[in-house]
Amino acid sequence: MTRGRLDLPTTASLIVTLLFWGSAFPFIRIALRAYSPAHLTLFRFLTASAAMLAYALIARTRLPALRDWGPLVGLSFLNVAAYHTLLNYGLVTVGAGAGSLIVNTAPVFAAVFAHRILGEPVDARAWAGLVISLAGAALIALGGGAELKFSPGAALLVGCAITWGLSIVLTKPLLRRFSALQVAMVSVWCGTAMLLVFAPGLREAVRTAPGAATWSIVYLGVFPIAVSYATWSYALSRLPATRVAGYTYTIPVIALAVAFVLLGETPGPLALLGGAVALGGVFLANAGRRSVPA
Numbered sequence: 001m002t003r004g005r006l007d008l009p010t011t012a013s014l015i016v017t018l019l020f021w022g023s024a025f026p027f028i029r030i031a032l033r034a035y036s037p038a039h040l041t042l043f044r045f046l047t048a049s050a051a052m053l054a055y056a057l058i059a060r061t062r063l064p065a066l067r068d069w070g071p072l073v074g075l076s077f078l079n080v081a082a083y084h085t086l087l088n089y090g091l092v093t094v095g096a097g098a099g100s101l102i103v104n105t106a107p108v109f110a111a112v113f114a115h116r117i118l119g120e121p122v123d124a125r126a127w128a129g130l131v132i133s134l135a136g137a138a139l140i141a142l143g144g145g146a147e148l149k150f151s152p153g154a155a156l157l158v159g160c161a162i163t164w165g166l167s168i169v170l171t172k173p174l175l176r177r178f179s180a181l182q183v184a185m186v187s188v189w190c191g192t193a194m195l196l197v198f199a200p201g202l203r204e205a206v207r208t209a210p211g212a213a214t215w216s217i218v219y220l221g222v223f224p225i226a227v228s229y230a231t232w233s234y235a236l237s238r239l240p241a242t243r244v245a246g247y248t249y250t251i252p253v254i255a256l257a258v259a260f261v262l263l264g265e266t267p268g269p270l271a272l273l274g275g276a277v278a279l280g281g282v283f284l285a286n287a288g289r290r291s292v293p294a
Contacts, residue, residue: 010238013231014247022254024224025096026262027216028088034213037088038198039205045080045192047221048229052185055226064178064186071174072186079167080191086160093153097265100255102157105134107245109165117169120240125284133249133281139274168245171236180233188229249278 031040055061064072091099108130114120174183206214235244252274259265 006239010235013235013238014244017228017231017235018247018250019254020224020228021248022100022251023258024220025091025100025255026259026265027220027224028091029096029259029263031213031216031220032088032092034209035205035217037085037092039202040217041084041088042192042195042198042202043206043217044084044221044225045188045195047218048188048225049192051222051226052188056185061181061185064182068177069186069190072178072183073190075167075170075174075183076187076190077194078163078170080187081194083160083163083167084191085195086156086163090153090156090160094157095265096259096263097252097256098154099157100252102154103161103164104248104251105158106161106164106168107248108134109162110168110245111165113166113169114172114240114245118172126246129246129281129284131281132284133246133278136249136274136277136281139270139277165245168236171233175233175237180237181230183233184229188225249281253278 028040035043056063087099087103090102094102111126111130171183178186232244256265
């Protein structure tokens with residue numbers, strides 16, 4: 001496989017990641033009906049950690065030496081403890097569609113961080129695509145009936161986007177030293193350890209919660225985390241950070257579709273138009289770009 005090219009395995013990894021991440025927003029809203037944001041975050045990552053541990057034992061996955069875990073622990077604070085805590089608290093007051101819009105401004109921050117930290121070029125065509133995608137995402141939010149304002153929840157989700165944008169860029173150097181699976185596993189396990197501060201009361205919450213909320217968290221832990229962290233890290237190991245981040249603008253489209261099925265949120269004409277504009281922006285930002293060595 002050639003680094004920097006969108007080959008079949010990389011494409012498949014991106015598709016899996018985006019589908020699961022897009023579906024996560026409505027499932028979080030379902031889980032929040034019965035669980036606090038703190039308990040949801042911890043329970044989700046306990047499930048993800050167990051799934052990854054089972055795979056590691058079956059596949060006999062070789063982990064990095066403990067002396068090399070320092071940068072991975074720092075990354076786990078960003079993309080697990082900080083990101084998901086902010087996400088779940090933000091989605092208490094912000095709907096699935098609007099929430100996915102705000103969080104998926106992360107590629108804008110990733111582009112800035114990638115330019116400053118990794119020296120990745122961001123040309124005019126890429127910036128135009130990012131702006132167009134943002135416009136499409138705004139249409140999605142308006143079409144879904146969401147009101148964008150700096151409420152406490154929205155502010156938390158902006159912080160979530162900044163955290164995600166930075167973690168995208170900081171993951172790149174680590175993928176030169178570790179495999180995508182190693183980065184995903186250590187990040188999830190270390191992040192879960194940090195989230196144990198939310199453990200008090202979790203057992204009682206699980207005992208009293210309805211099945212739909214509990215199974216939603218199990219799904220969130222296994223697929224958007226255990227599976228998608230590995231596929232996302234693999235995609236980042238094959239492509240420039242800015243280019244991979246650009247594809248996340250499709251997540252609000254997926255989130256709105258799943259929210260329609262699960263929550264009855266009906267996307268209007270503006271939302272459908274916004275989806276088309278967002279996808280057009282992704283195409284413009286990524287089509288014809290010269291590859292940067294990964």
